[in-house]
Amino acid sequence: MARKATIDNALPIVAAHYGEKFGVKVVVSGTDASTDGSTIIVPNVPEDYPNKDVVWGYLAHEAAHVRQTDFDVWNSVLPKQELRRTVLNIFEDARIEKALMEQFPGVRSDLESTVTFLKDDGSFRKVNSSDEPGRILQAKLLFWLRANFLQQPLDDLSEAAGQAMQSVFPKGVNTRLGVLLRKACSTSSTSECLGLADQVIQMLEEEAENEEPDNGDSGDGQDKGDDQDQQNNPSPSGGGDGSGNDNQPDDQPGQKDAGSNGKADDDNQSPANGSSSTTDQPQPTGSQVIRKALNSGGDDLQPDAFESLKQKLSKDAQKDGDDSYCTVPTAPSCAGDTNSGRELLKKVQATTSKLRAQLLSIVQASRRNNTRTKRSGRKLDGKRLTRIVTGDTRVFKERSDRKQANTAVHLLADLSSSMNGYQASVAREASLAIALALEGIPGVNPAVTYFCGHGDDPVRSALRHGESARRQAHRFIESSRGYTPMAEAIWHGAFELTKTRETRRILIVITDGDPDNDVACRKVLELCENSAIETIGIGICHSRVALLFDNHIVINSVEDLGKTLFQLMRDTLVDQAA
Incomplete structure (x- = not known):
């Protein structure tokens, strides 16, 4: 039997409780899920919506932004700086959610339910070495922080992203990125998150220069001449010191050098005889991989999961929403006189x-206390002691409270x-x-x-x-x-x-x-x-x-x-x- 909808669990009431608890303005309105930096709009999904905890997770996440994010700093990042904005968003999301959970421990379960939903929905997707470098880098930052810093159930995605990073990016990037990730766990403001995002960008640029071949053009590492040089270069990083074996992509096919048979044998995608549809394709240098990540555009990166969630909630509200809901208004005190x-x-x-x-x-008369007698108790009723002579033991009095x-x-x-x-x-x-x-x-x-x-x-x-x-x-x-x-x-x-x-x-x-x-x-x-x-x-x-x-x-x-x-x-x- 379906549970009746009540005031206590109605969407506008719960949203109002969250808004009051977090100190933010919450509006239940139509089919739009959005936040303008001061007001959170929750779409009026139906009362029997199966993912109410995800709605509360969305509300908690956006409330954390309203409470914690410096939007002047956030808006200083230009839209065209897509990788920079993506890295900032990852660091900032982790910081604000951690701050909210420390102040309101009860929101942890709502956020975990939302993360699980986003994973099942495909908004949080596992990456491998065949993905775009920018997306692999994004996944490494995102899933490592959520799995290790926020302790959210994304260990498998974090592990896969780490393996892809080791396979595709040079060793220097992986080592230095690990240090920066640990710094992300101690940021305390949007400005610090942006500063750390810029450190990530700077680190990538430095590592790209370090990976440039000595005999090549050190411009952007993507000249055709560089590509041609790499056809006969067994080192995927393009370095001349022979240390590129540590950075050999585990799952990149087409390695024909006898010295790399170990790598090829470990990779099920690369047959031992070297036959592959990509054997004639040159492997990208470490510099090329890094610069491709640095130049990532919208198509190269995974869309922000919480933006995808907003779109889904809006769509569900548009389809089945209850337009009879109202925002629970806050009543300011009458000015009076x-x-x-x-x-x-x-x-x-x-x-x-x-x-x-x-x-x-x-009221006092209607709830006046009455007394009655009973066969046992602690207080005797002196007016009823004569009953004992007749064998009636109901001589103990008891007060009946209304x-x-x-x-x-x-x-x-x-x-x-x-x-x-x-x-x-x-x-x-x-x-x-x-x-x-x-x-x-x-x-x-x-x-x-x-x-x-x-x-x-x-x-x-x-x-x-x-x-x-x-x-x-x-x-x-x-x-x-x-x-x-x-x-x-x-x-x-x-x-x-x-x-x-x-x-x-x-x-x-x-x-x-x-x-x-x-x-x-x-x-x-x-x-x-x-x-x-x-x-x-x-x-x-x-x-x-x-x-x-x-x-x-x-x-x-x-x-x-x-x-x-x-x-x-x-x-x-x-x-x-x-």
């Missing part, structure tokens, strides 16, 4: 004191343009009054959020869970404006409720109109229902709430709002405590 807040507090205090006293007395309220309540109040003037004033008064009344009851944790405005600013916080309504009274002063972003408000309220410790969670929506996005409202309300978050709609002179909320109330005038909220909370809390 100190003087107006003081007046508002004074105005509702009399009502609040009465409401609080009534609610508290009702449940505490233990309830988090999030009130969402509509302050759209239609709630202007007098209606907005009543909504603010009712919200503050009920918040003050609820916070005085042990076990009840209220919060109040206004929804209004536009897409980029849909919610404002008047009171957060755990705050004092009395101290934050000035924040209940907020003017009405804009449309009715109810879906975004419910996503925000549900997200805030998931962070509370109370076992019971209640979401109350007060509105006088239709939501901007009816489909998105229905989606998030369904998830709340699956998650045991009780949702209640209060419509002010508007019956639309009856179509959205199973539990709903329609009031005929805004003046009834305060009384309706009190009755609602009275019935709700008594039911919980009973």
